[in-house]
Amino acid sequence: MARILAIDYGLKRTGIAITDELQIIASGLTTVNTKDILEFLKDYATKEKVELFLVGEPKQMNNTASESEALILPFISKLEKLFPEIPIKRVDERFTSKMAFQTMIDSGLKKNQRKNKALVDEISATLILQSYLYAK
Structure with a gap:
């Protein structure tokens, strides 16, 4: 089997998470x-x-696209052109940043470490991937 790669696309930073080859475990990359x-x-x-x-x-709370969707769609178009053989699926990412921050607190990271926005993005991508694996 091959891996599933999750992308939490952002204006400045993009978090990446990946599964193992058996597609059982989601890990931040x-x-x-x-x-x-x-x-x-x-x-x-x-x-x-x-x-x-x-x-x-x-998405917004009323299920409509958020403002950042306008940034993501051109990225997806480029991704499709670069990798025409790899399908792309979308996964609702509402609350992933808040859940990522809470995960950092729960895991005992110090306040200074929790300011690392790159880590929040990576954890968010992992949460996106994990939610997909649960629903699969």
Whole structure:
């Protein structure tokens, strides 16, 4: 089997999470500067077999698209062109940043460590991936 890669796309940073080859465990991989994300994914996909991209879908409480969706759609278009053989699915990412922050608190990270926004993005991507695996 190949891996599933989840993307928490952001204006400045993009969190990345990945499954193991059996698609059982979701793990945070890294956070990448958004301007470098396509190059990072291209490099990663040459080293590891990726079966599916999951891209977070930010929604408002009334289920309409959030403002950041306008940034994500052009990224998805580029992703489709770069990897036409890898399907892309969207996953509701409401509350993932808040849940990521709470996860950091629950795991005992000090206040200074919790200010690391890159870590929040990586954990958010992991939560997106984990929710997909649970629903699968």
